[in-house]
Structures are given as C-alpha cells and as structure tokens.
Amino acid sequence: MQKELPLIIVFVSGLVVMLAKFFNFWNLPALVTTLDKWSIVMSTFAMLMGMIELSRLHVNNIRRRRVNWTYSIVTLLAIYLYLPFVLAQTPDGPTPKWMVANVSQPIGSAIYAILGFYIVSAAYRSFxxxxxxxxxxxxxxxxxxxxxxxxxxxxxxxxxxxxxxxxxxxxxxxxxxxxxxxxxxxxxxxxxxxxxxxxxxxxxxx
Amino acid sequence: MPLYERLLKIDQRIVYILVILAMLIPMIKPMGLPIGVSENTRKVYNLIESLPAGSVILVSHDTGPGNAPELNPMLTALARQAFRKNLKIVAMCFFDNANGPQFIQDSIEPVATEMGKEYGKDWINLGFKLQAVQTMKMMITDLWGGAMNVDWSGKPLSEFPMMANIKSIKNDVAVIFETTVGTPGYGEWMTYVSEPAGKPLTGGASLTMYSGVQQYIRSGQLKGFLGGMRGAAEYEQLVKKPGKGSAGMDSQSIGHLIVIGLIIIGNIGYFMQKKAALQK
Structure with a gap:
C-alpha cells in the first residue's frame, strides 16, 4: 500500500483536474479550487521542511568538517540571521530591507554580471x-x-x-x-x- | 607568432577590460544616442493608455537581482503612466521571494510619492506568493484568498481602501502586466489566467527571454511586450521620463559594438589561419 497509495492520489487528483477542464458536473471546478488551496498550504509546509532539512545537512557538514564546510556556516548564518528580523519587523522593516538591499541584491547582481564577461569571451571564441x-x-x-x-x-x-x-x-x-x-x-x-x-x-x- | 594566431588568441583579460570600459565610459560620459520606439513597446503603452481612470492593473514582477536592471525600469515607467491616468496597481511576485517584493517597492514607491499617490489607496504590494499556478488560478475568482488576505508586510487587506473593490481578477482587473525572466512567468499567466479569464496580458521580458515571447505577440496572446533594457528605455521615452533604462542604453550600444568587433577579429583570424593552412 505504501507504493500504491501515492499512485492512487496522483491518479484521482489528476483526473479531477483534467475532467474539470472539460465538464461541470459534481461541482468539479469547486473541487479543483479546494485542491489548489491544499497545494498552496502543503507547499508552505514543504518550505518549512526544506529549511529544516537544509539546516540538518549544513550542521552535519560543519560537524564532520566536510569539504567547503565553511560555506555551510555562511548558509546557516544567512537563514538564521535574516529570519528573526523578519519575524520581529515584518519584511518591510528596516533591517530586513537593509539586508535585502545591501547583501542579497548586490550578490545576485554581481553573479549575473559575471556572466556578461563570459558571454563576450565565448562569443569571440565560438562565433x-x-x-x-x-x-x-x-x-x-x-x-x-x-x-x-x-x-x-x-x-x-x-x-x-x-x-x-x-x-x-x-x-x-x-x-x-x-x-x-x-x-x-x-x-x-x-x-x-x-x-x-x-x-x-x-x-x-x- | 603569426598575425592570425594573435587575432585568435586575444588574452581574456584584455576582453574583460574592454567590457568594463564599454560599460563604464558611457555611464561617466553619456552619448545620448536617440532611442527609436518599436511597435511592441507602443502596443504596451497604448493598451495602458486606453484604460479608463480607476481601472486596475495586476502586476506580477517576476525577476531576481540579475535581471532587475532590465525589468525594474519597466515597472517604474508603468507606475508613472498608470498614476498619471489615475489607474490602480496591485503588484506581486512569484519568482524571487527575498528580492521580488523589495523590487516592487523600490520601483513603484518613489513614483507614487512624487505623483502624490498613496499606498493602499492607489497601489498595493502583495509580496511573494508560493505555488504560482495554483495561486494565479485561485485569484481569478478570489484575489484575496490567493494573497492569503494580507499585503507583503502581513497587514490585512481589509485595512486598505482600494482593496474593498478588488476581489477577483475576473471582475475587477483590467490588464495583467507581467515582467518575466523564466518560470513562473508569462507562460503561466497566459495559460491559467489571461486566456481562461479573457484578460489582456502584457508586460516585459529580459532580453534573453525576448525571442521566446515573439510568437505570442504575433498570435495576439500578448498585447505587445517590452524587450530587455531597450524595451524599458523605449517605454521611458513614451512616458516622457528617461530613467535607468535609458541611462543603460549607451553602455549597451558600446558593449554590443565590442562584441561585434571581437567576432569580426576572431573571424578574420580564422580565415587567415585557414588560408595559411591551405598554402602549406
């Protein structure tokens, strides 16, 4: 049953969504809306599980001094330094806004900007x-x-x-x-x- | 070393320095090259221009920091046009949970302040939403539910006067404006909202995505679309307020010339090498 149950859930959910696209009996569209809501709620929990799993992985990396374990410290700091400020001040609070504007955005922009140099070099060599x-x-x-x-x-x-x-x-x-x-x-x-x-x-x- | 080899093996560091100079010099000393407006940009502008006062534009600003210099100016120009026409903006994002909501705030808030528009009365930031497809589908009939009844800072939507009349995309939204760099993006909005709910979809894409949207502009499923920083600069010309998009155009011009120059040099070297090999 451990193998069959997920298959049954997928089959029934998929069938309901497909039928609702073409037919309007048994209040199928409303059922699809409910499934969509479930999906949103479940993904929120999945996010939390992802955070817990990511933390476990990186804590183990640090404990066992695996290759590049120092980067795991950075990851954990990024997660757990940002979180309390958002919880305390909400995302539009001064500290979270400062962190996004001065840490996340410059890093993201810089990484993407490096691509520009590679693209020019690659165009010269390959075209x-x-x-x-x-x-x-x-x-x-x-x-x-x-x-x-x-x-x-x-x-x-x-x-x-x-x-x-x-x-x-x-x-x-x-x-x-x-x-x-x-x-x-x-x-x-x-x-x-x-x-x-x-x-x-x-x-x-x- | 024969000439062709020198042409074929320009040191990468020289290439990188050329790119840096191409970006920096026009920023220090702008050339102010004229920017023509394309048909696709004009379509976007005309669509927004055709809306009656009080209409609602639903913005989905789906970008990360990498493409923000291309897409943020589009949103700023849209805000300028929308507020001039007394339109309302409901903005959200699905692509980047950390930066997306802040980009919305940074792009719209200064224009709103400058034009005397109020947060919650003329525009609102719903922030980042999970499960794009399901949320979009829900918002067709229940915009509040899709937004989890709160704005990006967690304040209840019932606190904002403009939201009293905005309950669903189907009944209360006039146009969807999507800025896209990938998935989720224009594809999801087109498939799950614009087509089933019959809402016009427009917006802008990063230049790398722009080739992919052409077929949908041609088929009429996208009502015009802005293409990269060039599209943003063209839109800024139409709203008569050159901003960051226009400022980046000179750098883009010189950058493109550098790439073309290097391609030509590479090809001259290649054909010289081929000729030398044949002579041997």
Whole structure:
C-alpha cells in the first residue's frame, strides 16, 4: 500500500483536474479550487521542511568538517540571521530591507554580471563562420545586437526592422516548432504519470 | 607568432577590460544616442493608455537581482503612466521571494510619492506568493484568498481602501502586466489566467527571454511586450521620463559594438589561419 497509495492520489487528483477542464458536473471546478488551496498550504509546509532539512545537512557538514564546510556556516548564518528580523519587523522593516538591499541584491547582481564577461569571451571564441549554418547564426546574432542597441539605428535606420523581422518570423517559426514538440512530450509524460507507468517520482525507479 | 594566431588568441583579460570600459565610459560620459520606439513597446503603452481612470492593473514582477536592471525600469515607467491616468496597481511576485517584493517597492514607491499617490489607496504590494499556478488560478475568482488576505508586510487587506473593490481578477482587473525572466512567468499567466479569464496580458521580458515571447505577440496572446533594457528605455521615452533604462542604453550600444568587433577579429583570424593552412 505504501507504493500504491501515492499512485492512487496522483491518479484521482489528476483526473479531477483534467475532467474539470472539460465538464461541470459534481461541482468539479469547486473541487479543483479546494485542491489548489491544499497545494498552496502543503507547499508552505514543504518550505518549512526544506529549511529544516537544509539546516540538518549544513550542521552535519560543519560537524564532520566536510569539504567547503565553511560555506555551510555562511548558509546557516544567512537563514538564521535574516529570519528573526523578519519575524520581529515584518519584511518591510528596516533591517530586513537593509539586508535585502545591501547583501542579497548586490550578490545576485554581481553573479549575473559575471556572466556578461563570459558571454563576450565565448562569443569571440565560438562565433566563427566555419560552415553555412554557423555563418547564418553569426550574422543573425550580429543583426539582432545592432537592432537592439541605439548605436545600430544611428549607423543604419534599417537595423531595428531587420532585427524585428528575424525575431518575429524565422525565430517565431522555430520557437513554435520546439514548443509544440515539448508540449506533446509533456502531455505524454503526464498521461504516463497519471496511469502509473512513470514512477520515477516515487523514488522507486521507473 | 603569426598575425592570425594573435587575432585568435586575444588574452581574456584584455576582453574583460574592454567590457568594463564599454560599460563604464558611457555611464561617466553619456552619448545620448536617440532611442527609436518599436511597435511592441507602443502596443504596451497604448493598451495602458486606453484604460479608463480607476481601472486596475495586476502586476506580477517576476525577476531576481540579475535581471532587475532590465525589468525594474519597466515597472517604474508603468507606475508613472498608470498614476498619471489615475489607474490602480496591485503588484506581486512569484519568482524571487527575498528580492521580488523589495523590487516592487523600490520601483513603484518613489513614483507614487512624487505623483502624490498613496499606498493602499492607489497601489498595493502583495509580496511573494508560493505555488504560482495554483495561486494565479485561485485569484481569478478570489484575489484575496490567493494573497492569503494580507499585503507583503502581513497587514490585512481589509485595512486598505482600494482593496474593498478588488476581489477577483475576473471582475475587477483590467490588464495583467507581467515582467518575466523564466518560470513562473508569462507562460503561466497566459495559460491559467489571461486566456481562461479573457484578460489582456502584457508586460516585459529580459532580453534573453525576448525571442521566446515573439510568437505570442504575433498570435495576439500578448498585447505587445517590452524587450530587455531597450524595451524599458523605449517605454521611458513614451512616458516622457528617461530613467535607468535609458541611462543603460549607451553602455549597451558600446558593449554590443565590442562584441561585434571581437567576432569580426576572431573571424578574420580564422580565415587567415585557414588560408595559411591551405598554402602549406
């Protein structure tokens, strides 16, 4: 029953949500709203469990002096220094606001900004017209870059139009194809999960 | 070392220094290049402009610190246009629990103060919400329930006068304005709210996401969309208040030129190398 019960819950919940999309009997839409509420409440508890589990993991890292255990101290400090201030002052209190503005935001921005340097370096090393496909990709990238920056239209007023055309015509066609393929895949996987054919999520293998 | 090898193996440190200079110099000495307004940005502006006074815009500001320089100016420009037209803003976020609510506050509050608008009367920040899809779906009929009946600081929604008339997306929201960098983002709003509830969806995306939204703009499911910092700068031009988006445009221009220059140098080196190999 330990294995079957989760499968039954998934099957029944999934079926109710799917049927509610097409039919309106037995007050199904209201039932789906209730399921949605349960899901929100459960995810809140999952957040708490995640915090407890994360704390256990990092406390063990520190206790056993595992590789990079000092970073675990930083993680624990980040969690437990922020928490009491939020509880005491609410998220719009002066200390939580200061922490977000002066710790979280600069770190997040800095990490993302580093990507910019790597992207420029990678573009220089990899964008070579080695064959026709690579040449098309490179030319499209250059045209989009010129179209997206004001310097492009200062050089030639047609760059934004060319850039727009690339984005709205060939790019849209390609993206639609990729999306249709992905959604068919998602649908097939969902059906397999509902029918219990795909069980990797239970932790018992597929 | 032959010339082609030197062209192909420019020291990474030089590349990085070039990038830093490309970003810094225009900030110290702006060039003020003219910024043309694209059709997609004009659509966003016109949609907001078409709303009657008192209409409610539901904002979902789904970004982290990495993309905030692109997306925060969009929200500031939206606030400026909305408050000029006496529209109301209900803002929330699903992407970043720590920074998202603060970004909303930082982007809207200064404009509200400047234009004499009050928190709770003209705009509200509902903060971060868990389980995006379920919360969005719930808000179609029960916006208060989806917000857990509180704003971002935990104050009951019943304390805010504007919320007395805003109970559901279906009946009380005119437009959804989504700023997106990934999931949850415009896809969820489009699938679970905009289409089923028949609400126009607009907003903006980071430049990396912008290619992905084009098909939905073309199909009419997105009513225009702002693209990256450029989109934010264009929107600022339309609301006639250049801000951080416009300020970043010169840096972006020089940055793009540096990338294109390096690509050209790399390709010259590549073809010279190929030619030398053939001659051998």
């Amino acid at each position: 070579k017209a080695r064959n026709l496909e690579a040449a098309i990709l490179m030319i499209a990238a250059v045209l989009i870059m010129l179209g997206q920056a004001p310097i492009g239209e200062t050089i030639w007023s047609g760059f934004p139009k060319v850039s727009d055309w690339i984005l709205t015509v060939p790019n849209s066609a390609g993206m639609r194809g990729i999306n249709i393929g992905a959604y068919i895949g998602i649908f097939a996987t969902s059906i397999r999960v509902l029918l219990g054919l795909e069980r990797s999520w239970t932790g018992s293998g597929s």
